[in-house]
Amino acid sequence: MTAISERPYDSAPAPEPRRDHPLDLLTRFQQAVAATPDRTAVHDGAGSLTFAELDRRTAQVAEALTARGAAPGERVGVSLPRSTDLVVALLAVWRVGAAYVPLDPAYPSERLHTMVRDAGIRTLLTGDDDRTWPTDVHPLSVTELPAPADGHPAPPVRTSAHAPAYVIYTSGSTGTPKGVETTRGGVASLVSGLEQAGMYAEQPRVVAWNASVSFDASVQQWARVCRGDTVIVLGEDERTDPGRLSEVLDRHGVHDLDLTPSHWHLLRDDLLVRAAEGRRLRLFMGGEPVPERIWRELSAECAGGRLEALNLYGPTECTVDATATWIEGDFPHIGHPLPGVRAHVLDAALLPVAEGEEGELYLAGAGVAAGYVSRPALTATRFVADPFAADGTRMYRTGDKVRRRADKALEYLGRIDRQVKIRGYRVELGEIEAALATHPGVATAVVTLHNSPTAGEQLAAYLVAADGTEGCAAAAAPTPDALREHLAGILPQYMLPTAYVALDVLPLTVNGKVDLAALPVPEQAADGEPVAQAEESTAQHHAPEGEVETLIADVWSEVLGRAHIRADDDFFAMGGHSLIALRVVARLKKQLGIALSTREVYRHPRLRDLAQHVETVRAGR
Amino acid sequence: MTNPFENPDGTYLVLVNERNQHSLWPSHLVPPMGWTVTRGAADYQTCLDHIEANWTDLSPKSSVGQ
Structure with missing residues (x-):
């Protein structure tokens, strides 16, 4: 397109009214200190203040x-x-x-x-x-x-409202993480927006702090202390062990709990029992799209008055939450912009698409971050001049495809790029590929998000080995263990692929791009054609022996979706994570009557070591 | 879906506002009110290089109050 656009932007809907600057959160904290000095502000397992x-x-x-x-x-x-x-x-x-x-x-x-x-x-x-x-x-x-x-x-x-509040690093597509710097005005606007929308109750509440501080969902949890709420810090065991979580929720009378849909999947049985018993909780769901099945389940609980549930959507670049809705009805959506946020659904000419049409979501308002630390060019391509405000402010282009429904609620349709969410973690597949390519034995790599019917979403890496030394044919591909170790030195745990598949060449489409659809399913590749020929002595690959090893191998096989489990297999390397550890714990309890914690599963990642630990626990009873 | 800010073969402007914040802008679209063109129409990489060279402090200038 080369012609000057003839349609002026003033044909667009008028910007929603803007609020005055909401009060800075530290000022509000000082007010809370003055109003309720003796109320508990924050509590963790070790004590409270x-x-x-x-x-x-x-x-x-x-x-x-x-x-x-x-x-x-x-x-x-x-x-x-x-x-x-x-x-x-x-x-x-x-x-x-x-x-x-x-x-x-x-x-x-x-x-x-x-x-x-x-x-x-x-x-x-x-x-x-x-x-x-x-x-x-x-x-x-x-x-x-x-x-x-x-x-x-x-x-x-x-x-001032423009002062920086925090820098949260997110995955970067070119291989290095990028730091999003938000503003104090943006954080103040987040809290006041959720208050005005009636999603934060007026009276001081007790809120559980669940998310890692490295992710911005934590801000809408810990920063609530500034409005006089009591923050209950959840320990790692309490987060992932439904029984212990329930105990903490009861002990402190927690009203509000933030969680991802993946986390709900893990906690649902216990939380539904609580709901049925009238111990009502307000759930703040976010971090990834709510699947339709979970949406309907929550919707029914809310309609029955047993639970309150919200769906919150927003990129880190717009300070945690940009849109929100109460979970009602049958179909998932991300709701309406929060007070202080303006949402535009635009086409390639930056013009609003018709209602019901797909477009890219652009967000504007006080929550728009200052930009990416030390990345001016990247900032200027993502945080762009806002033609609707037309006052020198910027809007953030999210990369999220959405459509606006007849009731004006926004429906999330997917990404325009290769960013994925895995259990709520935002990951650029390109960053993992770049990290793989730094291994000397890897010529090229592509990483996909694979939905395993048993183990859920998993990252799968496909690689072509680098050529061997001169005179040799292509060298054997590095082993999965070697690749995993290499990546673990560069990437956080949640970005590590669980399957590594060596290919002679990457399948290409007629356009010369990697043909993602033609890549083999990782489990089949792993069980049939050997993944990157493992060179370790086969003598190490013991089959599981004895009742406990065999039972754990069966459980792993089932929850991790792998046909062959060896006694020296590593839980994490096979794709285990906290949600899967919990399923392992539940099965051991059911079949052997042994109550382990998820932490014990983490401490003994090798199957044989876990089996020995289970034997010890069993003998000690 | 193509995004107007990600065409390596496109022609772009660099806009700047009163806070010295920079924005890439497709040259075929009218720059919004409140922004000044600081680099005339040029190819994608030239505009990105201009931004890297000229926008060294991302913190918004607060000379205009607030």
Whole structure:
């Protein structure tokens, strides 16, 4: 298309009315401290803090940050597990007017160092771990701070709505993660938008903190402390063990729980029992599309008054949630823009498509992030001039295909690119492919999201081995174990493929692109044609022996969708994850009457080791 | 679905607003109000290079208040 567009943008619907700047969350936190100093602000397995205590500790950490030279507008790393200390750290960073950058202690060092350099981090809040950081970074342990000085702490630094709030790294299609920097105004707008929509109750509530701080769903959980809500930090066992979760929900009288549809699938039996018993919960579903089956199930529970459920949609680039809806009716959708958000469904000429037509979703409003840290060109191609506001503000082009229904609700139809969601994690397949290609034995690779009927969604890697040394034919492909180990040094756990299939060539379409439809199904490839000829001694590949090993092998075979399980197989390498671990736990309980925790499954990833552990537990009864 | 911001063979403008935020813009579309053309029509890569070279601080300039 080369002609100048003749249709002016003023034919588009008028922008929805904009609100005045909502109150900054730190200001609201100070109000909550003044209003309910003795109410519990945050609780974790180890203890709790009242609002007054949280305020004092936050001021103390902020003072230490200032003493280290942390300045407003700067980015401060935070590498702590989910805990009361983490809430203290996040609030302290805001208190000095800086932006926090979550650095998950479980990520590979290489990735963390890349993030530290990319974000220009000089100061870092940590716990007691002894991880090494780049030499020019000053780690500051929140657990070893000097006693608070006498007198009055410095008041919070006043910030503008444009001040940075946090940087969340997401998968990048070209091979390196990209940091989305949001604003304090954007976060304030998120909270006030959910309040105005009636989705956050007016009265203070008790909310569970479920998501990792490395993902922005955590913001709509922990930051609720700023509006006077009590935050209950869920431990890893409590998140994935339905029995323990239920116990925590009851003990603290939790009202609100955030979770992904994958997580619902895991918890549903117990949560439905609670719902039937009248222990009503408000569920905030997000992170991935809600499948129709789950939608209808939740919808029926809500219609029966046993549960309240919301579906929330939004890219990290628009500060957590952009649209939301109560889950009602039979068909999944993502609802309407939250107050403060404007949604446009556009065609390739940036003109609104007709109602019911498919288009790309563009989002505008206070929640639009500042951009990608240190990536001006990428920022300028994704955060673009907003022709509908026509006031110099920008809109974010989501890459999400949607259509607007007759009732104006938006329906999610898929991606225009190769970004996928796996169990709620946002992943660019291109980043995994780029990481695979850094292995010297790999010539080229393609990664797909494969839906296994038994194990659910899995990442599958297809690779062509690099040519051998001169004079040799193509070398044998690296083993799956070698590839997995290589990737584990670069990528977080959730981005690791579970199947590796070596091919002589990648199948191509007539256009010369990789023919994804022609790639073999990973399970069949794994069981028939050997995946990348394993070269280890076959003597290591023992068949399972004895009652317990055989039983666990049967369970793995069933839940992981693999025909052949060996005694030295590794749970994670086979595609195991927390949701599958829970199914393993349930089956062991049912068939052997042994109650393990998911953590015990993680601690013994090799089948033989887990079997031995089970024998020990059984003998000890 | 083709996206107007991702055509490597297309012709683009670079727009800038009062906060010094930059935006790529397809040259066949009218630039929105509130934005100034800072780099005339050029190919995709030239525009991206211009943005990389000239937009070094992504934090929005707050000289215009708020």
